[in-house]
Amino acid sequence: MLEIAIKGSKKYWIWLGALLTVMAVAFAVYIDQFVNGLMITGMSRDVSWGFYIANFTFLVGVAAGGVMVVIPYYLHDYEKFHRITILGEFLAVASLIMCLMFIVADLGQPTRMLNVLLYPTPNSMLFWDMCVLNGYLFLNIVIGWKVLEAERNQVRPPDWTKPLIYISIPFAIGIHTVTAYLYCGLPGRGFWMTAILAPRFLASAFAAGPAFLILLCYIVKRFTKFDPGWEAIQTLSKIVCYALIANVFFFLCEVFVVFYSKIPGHMSHIQYLFFGLYGHGALVPWMWTSMILMFTGIGLLIVPKFRNNETILPFTCILIFIGTWIDKSLGMISGGFVPSPLHHVTEYVPTFQEVLISLGVLATGLLILTVLFKLATTVKEEVRG
Amino acid sequence: MIHSRRSFIKAAGVSVLAIGAAPAIKAVAASGSGAASLPSKTRRPEAFSAKRWGMAIDCRRMNGDIAGNIVKACRKANNVPDFSHKPDEDKYPGLRPPKKDQELKWIWEESYHHAFPEMEDEFLADKFKSMPFLVTCNHCKNAPCVQACPTRATFKREDGVVMMDFHRCIGCRFCMAACPFGARSFNFRDPKPFIPEINPDFPTRSKGVVEKCNLCAGRLAKGLQPACVEASEGTIVVGDLEDPGSEIRALLKENYAIRRKQELGTEPSVYYIM
Amino acid sequence: MSKNAIIAGLVVFVATALFPFWFNIGGSNAAPEIELSERAKAARYCVLEKYDMRAEHMSLLDEWRDSVVRDADRLYKGTNGKSFNMSLSTGEDSCLGCHTDKEKFCDRCHNFVSVAPYCWECHTTPEEVTR
Numbered sequence: 001m002l003e004i005a006i007k008g009s010k011k012y013w014i015w016l017g018a019l020l021t022v023m024a025v026a027f028a029v030y031i032d033q034f035v036n037g038l039m040i041t042g043m044s045r046d047v048s049w050g051f052y053i054a055n056f057t058f059l060v061g062v063a064a065g066g067v068m069v070v071i072p073y074y075l076h077d078y079e080k081f082h083r084i085t086i087l088g089e090f091l092a093v094a095s096l097i098m099c100l101m102f103i104v105a106d107l108g109q110p111t112r113m114l115n116v117l118l119y120p121t122p123n124s125m126l127f128w129d130m131c132v133l134n135g136y137l138f139l140n141i142v143i144g145w146k147v148l149e150a151e152r153n154q155v156r157p158p159d160w161t162k163p164l165i166y167i168s169i170p171f172a173i174g175i176h177t178v179t180a181y182l183y184c185g186l187p188g189r190g191f192w193m194t195a196i197l198a199p200r201f202l203a204s205a206f207a208a209g210p211a212f213l214i215l216l217c218y219i220v221k222r223f224t225k226f227d228p229g230w231e232a233i234q235t236l237s238k239i240v241c242y243a244l245i246a247n248v249f250f251f252l253c254e255v256f257v258v259f260y261s262k263i264p265g266h267m268s269h270i271q272y273l274f275f276g277l278y279g280h281g282a283l284v285p286w287m288w289t290s291m292i293l294m295f296t297g298i299g300l301l302i303v304p305k306f307r308n309n310e311t312i313l314p315f316t317c318i319l320i321f322i323g324t325w326i327d328k329s330l331g332m333i334s335g336g337f338v339p340s341p342l343h344h345v346t347e348y349v350p351t352f353q354e355v356l357i358s359l360g361v362l363a364t365g366l367l368i369l370t371v372l373f374k375l376a377t378t379v380k381e382e383v384r385g
Numbered sequence: 386m387i388h389s390r391r392s393f394i395k396a397a398g399v400s401v402l403a404i405g406a407a408p409a410i411k412a413v414a415a416s417g418s419g420a421a422s423l424p425s426k427t428r429r430p431e432a433f434s435a436k437r438w439g440m441a442i443d444c445r446r447m448n449g450d451i452a453g454n455i456v457k458a459c460r461k462a463n464n465v466p467d468f469s470h471k472p473d474e475d476k477y478p479g480l481r482p483p484k485k486d487q488e489l490k491w492i493w494e495e496s497y498h499h500a501f502p503e504m505e506d507e508f509l510a511d512k513f514k515s516m517p518f519l520v521t522c523n524h525c526k527n528a529p530c531v532q533a534c535p536t537r538a539t540f541k542r543e544d545g546v547v548m549m550d551f552h553r554c555i556g557c558r559f560c561m562a563a564c565p566f567g568a569r570s571f572n573f574r575d576p577k578p579f580i581p582e583i584n585p586d587f588p589t590r591s592k593g594v595v596e597k598c599n600l601c602a603g604r605l606a607k608g609l610q611p612a613c614v615e616a617s618e619g620t621i622v623v624g625d626l627e628d629p630g631s632e633i634r635a636l637l638k639e640n641y642a643i644r645r646k647q648e649l650g651t652e653p654s655v656y657y658i659m
Numbered sequence: 660m661s662k663n664a665i666i667a668g669l670v671v672f673v674a675t676a677l678f679p680f681w682f683n684i685g686g687s688n689a690a691p692e693i694e695l696s697e698r699a700k701a702a703r704y705c706v707l708e709k710y711d712m713r714a715e716h717m718s719l720l721d722e723w724r725d726s727v728v729r730d731a732d733r734l735y736k737g738t739n740g741k742s743f744n745m746s747l748s749t750g751e752d753s754c755l756g757c758h759t760d761k762e763k764f765c766d767r768c769h770n771f772v773s774v775a776p777y778c779w780e781c782h783t784t785p786e787e788v789t790r
Contacts, residue, residue, distance in 0.1 A: 036481075037592035038556075039574035044486035048561040048571060108556015108571065108593025115536040115555050126535035126559050187529055187649040188565020265503060341567045341646075342495060342520070343502035346486050426732040426745070542731060550728045551781065586749045588781040603749075606733050 001149060004378045005371045011223070015370065019363045026360020029353050030105065038108060041354040046346035047337040049106070051354050054329030055361070056102035058208070059095045060179045061201060061328065063136065065209010066092035067172035068239050074165050080232045083380065086151075087220070087228065088213055089144040090372035092172075096137040098365035105357055125181045132174045139168040144372070152379045176201045183336060191269035191336040194257070200250040201328070206243035208324040210236045211317040216373070218314050226377040226384075230310070237313060241301035244320060247327075248294055272345070273335045280345045283334060286326050293323030431608035435625035437526070437545035438600055439654040441633050441642065442519055443620045452494050452517040454616045459492045462601065462612035464589045466579035477578040489570035491598040492521035492613055500657075501645060513659075519621075521613075522547060522568040522598035523645060523653030530560035530569065539595070545626070545654060546600045554594040561595060565646050566653075569597045626654060691771050694763040702757060706737050720747065720754075720778070748782040755784050 008016075033040050043050040069088035072078035104110050121127050143164050150157040180198035187193070214236050217228040258266045271277055273287045297320035300306045307313065334348045350358075428434070460467055468483040498505055500518035524547045531541050538553035539560050561569045575592045583589060587603055590596055600623065601611035614621045624633035633656075636642075642656040674681075699705070705712055706719065723745040726732045735743045746753035758764040761784045769776065 037572065037574040039481070039484065039487060039592075041573075043573070044484070045488060045490075045561075045570055046486065046567070048558045103557075106557070108558070108595075109554065109591075112536075112553070112555045115538070115553055119536045119553070121535050121537050123532050124535040124559070125533070126557060130535070182559070183562075186533070186563045186565075187651060188646060189562065336562075341502075341565050342499040344499060424738055425736045426726045426730070427734045427736070428732055429734045429744075432731075432733070540729065542729075544731070548728065552724055552728070583783055585783065588748070589783060591777065591780045602731065606731060 001145075001152065001375055001379070004375050008374065012370075012374070016367060019367045019370070022363035023360050023367070026357050026363065029356045030360065032353065033105075033357065034110070038106075040351060042349050042351045044346050044348065046340040046344060047334060047348035049333055049337070050348055051329075051350040051358055052102045052106040054333040055358055056099050056106070057179060057201075057332060058325055058329040059099045059102070059365075060133070060175055061205030061324075062209045062212055063092040063095035063099065064172045064176040064202065064205045065207075065213070066095075066140070067169055068206050068210050068243075069213070069236070070165065070172070071169060072235070075169070078235075080229060080235060083226075084213065084217060084228045084232050084236075086144055086148055086376045087216060087373065088209075089140045089147075090376060091209070091213060091216065091369065092140045093137060093144060093372060094365045094369035096133060096140070096175075097368055098361050099133060100137070101361045101364060102358070105361060125178060125185060129175075129178045129182060132171060132178050136168065136171040136175050139164055139171060143168060144376075148376055148379055151383060154383065173202065176205050183332075188265075188341050189336050190263070190266035192332075193266075194254055196250050196254055200247060200254070203243050203246035203250055204324045204328050207240050207247055208321055208328075210243070211240045211320045211324075214240070214317045215314055215321070216369075220373060220377055224377040224381065226380045233313070234308065237301055237307050237316075240317070240320060241298065241307070244294060244298055244301070244324075247324070248298065251327075268339050268343070269335050272338050273331050277339060278345050280338075280347050282347050282349060283331060287331055290323045290326035290331065293319045294327065297323060429606060429608075433605045433608055435544050435631075436627035437625065437654065438524065438605075438623065439545070439626035439633055439656065440521075440524075440600075441622045441624075441636050441656045441658055443622070443636070443658045444516060444518065445658060446618075446620045447517060447519070449494075449517050451616075451618050451620055452519055455519060455613045455621070456490075456493055458612045458616035459598075461582070462584060462604070463491060463587055463599075464576075464580050464584050465489055465491050465596075466576035467581065468579055470579050470581045472578035480578055483574070483579065487571075487573040489572065489576065489596065491570075491596070492519055494518065495520050501643070503646065503648070504643075518657065519613075520566065520568070520645070521655065522600075523566055523651070523655045524598075524600060526652030526654065527650060529563040529565065529651060533559040533563035535559065542602075546602055547597075548599055548602060549594075549596055551588075551590055551594050551596065556593040556595065558595060565649055565651065569595050571595050691767040693767055694760065696757065696759040696764065698759060699757050699764075704739055704741060705757075706735065706741075706743055717776075723747075747778060748784055 029040075041050060041052075066088035069081050069085050073081035073085045104113060107113055116127060116130055143161055146161050147157045177198045180201040183189070183192035184194060184197040214233055217233050217236075221227055255270065258270055268277060272280070273283050275281070276284050297316055300312060300316040300319075306316070338347065339345050459465065466489055468485060468488045472480050494517040497509065497513045497516065497518060500520050524545055526545070528539075528541055528547050530539050531547060534540070535557060536553050536555055538550045538555070540548055540550070542548050556571070558571055561571060572590050572592045572594055577583070577589055580589060601609070601613075604611055609615075611621075611623050614623050622633050622636060624631040626633060628634065636658065637656060640658045642658045644653045644656055647653070707715060712719075723735065726735075727745050733745050735745045737743065744750055744752040744756075748755045750756055755761060761779075
């Protein structure tokens with residue numbers, strides 16, 4: 001099946017070439033980081049995780065979001081999703097690979113990363129995160145590949161893929177729950193230490209993932225002969241709407257608990273993010289932008305006239321994707337570290353190099369996504385034509 | 386064709402298993418013989434030992450000079466880099482300037498407000514407002530950093546010292562997020578150029594690993610007091626918290642002492658006598 | 660077409676696989692002589708027998724570091740009945756305390772077999788400190 005990927009139009013190759021260029025530049029910058037250490041980043045003693053882990057957290061969400069097409073199609077036999085299920089699974093594969101790359105980019109001693117396997121430590125949430133992330137990646141690769149292959153050969157997928165599909169559903173929930181547990185189990189980090197964190201992560205994931213999938217459907221429709229179907233997109237947009245409302249609702253619950261109880265250690269972080277603390281407020285405009293984007297997104301999805309408008313919908317999805325990205329990656333990570341446990345305010349701004357390396361990871365993800373989507377759409381075109 | 390490929394893979398699988406199992410079999414076979422001449426690894430006779438090491442800082446007698454000396458002594462004994470030190474241009478040409486907020490520290494001075502942020506008080510006694518409070522790793526009984534570490538590079542020793550195995554650390558910095566006391570530092574770069582004078586009795590660190598106070602475990606093993614205690618003019622006492630007869634217990638029995646963020650239940654082993 | 664391509668591919672593969680051999684043709688491959696320091700000569704014994712030491716010193720050091728860092732056991736009593744301070748570089752009774760010249764004792768061999776142990780990144784040798 002892979003041979004499909006090496007036959008493409010000029011546009012396809014230009015796009016891949018552009019991605020490869022970004023990857024090459026980013027790799028050169030990464031070599032600097034590999035040789036000289038994480039000093040090239042904006043991270044500090046007080047803000048010890050930054051852009052890499054932020055993007056990692058967000059992309060785990062995008063990966064988990066794929067389950068929003070898997071559940072309706074496989075558990076409820078929702079036929080409209082038949083065409084896009086494979087797109088959701090392949091999106092999860094690309095996102096997970098980016099997640100793993102972001103983790104490796106963040107390590108101080110990447111050459112020792114297999115120590116996590118050599119000295120397995122069940123009390124560390126990072127160990128479990130590694131297990132579920134790799135498990136979910138493996139499941140999606142196997143399922144996506146086998147199902148697509150079966151479609152190409154016009155036979156039923158092998159029976160053993162069924163149990164794997166069912167297992168992949170709790171795994172999807174699991175990857176984001178465990179990722180939330182990385183943060184919410186830490187004493188002394190008031191911003192993260194809330195039981196709503198995992199549900200909130202999932203809600204924002206089920207908004208961001210499907211919103212991105214809608215955008216991808218538009219792109220696929222534009223550049224290939226394969227049509228994912230307007231009805232599937234409409235159903236997806238309803239899912240995004242509910243999930244986004246849940247995300248904002250969970251956040252407001254958190255705001256109530258924190259500001260009604262007035263416990264300083266919990267309040268100061270949200271204060272920093274939305275109003276600034278002791279004159280430091282680098283993230284204030286970002287956080288309000290995020291809120292405005294998410295509320296606008298809800299408005300545009302709740303009203304059927306806007307939601308059903310084929311021209312407005314992609315823009316709505318872009319708003320939501322950016323809004324949830326700011327909320328979950330920029331705000332969630334910096335917000336937890338500022339102020340520090342000793343109540344110092346050290347602000348975090350990613351450096352140019354850090355952003356470039358991140359772009360390299362994103363380009364790698366997009367490259368994988370492009371190739372996988374090319375396989376999927378070509379097979380679907382073949383079968384229909 | 387398919388059959389022969391399949392059987393080849395099978396055979397290959399079995400051989401890989403066999404090769405993999407060989408060391409284990411060898412080890413089992415070896416363990417049965419020659420027990421008499423086996424080498425042994427033990428403590429040094431002069432080593433200090435305790436059931437649970439703890440520290441008491443006498444804030445009543447602490448002042449800026451002593452605190453400064455303590456911080457300096459710790460840096461020197463443990464090769465903790467100092468980013469204000471100007472690196473030797475000949476030995477390390479073309480170094481990029483260090484970033485102040487990526488600095489490393491094992492023990493350092495804080496004001497009351499930062500050392501005990503949740504105990505802030507509008508009407509705090511004046512003497513506490515200007516007093517330097519030395520903060521460091523608390524060697525918690527229930528250490529969140531130990532729980533978080535995915536490789537057991539940070540671990541709790543039987544005697545209560547929370548240790549770092551620099552060889553094993555992958556630099557994920559999960560422990561830094563987990564520590565409620567900000568006690569941990571990460572080597573964002575190679576620290577050696579910023580060590581004014583390398584102490585040969587303790588290794589330096591490489592870039593990419595986390596470090597923190599280890600209660601001078603290497604000195605305790607040689608029967609020496611930690612460097613901070615030595616420089617403290619009696620304001621810091623390190624001893625066995627589980628031994629009712631120890632000096633530290635006597636101090637805690639007679640004086641009012643507090644610990645940082647007690648409400649988190651990590652059970653810090655560093656006490657502040659007020 | 661495919662026949663030529665396959666043969667060309669094979670040639671490239673074989674040439675690459677044999678790179679270490681042809682790259683070193685003509686070079687000298689005599690093993691380096693290591694020099695014992697006066698102290699080491701005088702002591703006449705080490706932690707293990709000479710040949711065991713040659714083959715096993717890396718795993719011995721690996722064992723030692725776990726023992727020192729993780730178990731706080733720092734004293735090693737060898738099969739020869741002698742006691743040693745389990746330390747690579749700190750103190751008179753450490754490895755480098757006796758084998759005082761790292762360049763002549765460690766580096767020559769390591770360079771010959773192209774290994775670059777990262778031990779030295781942190782465990783500085785006494786003379787490096789004084790230098």
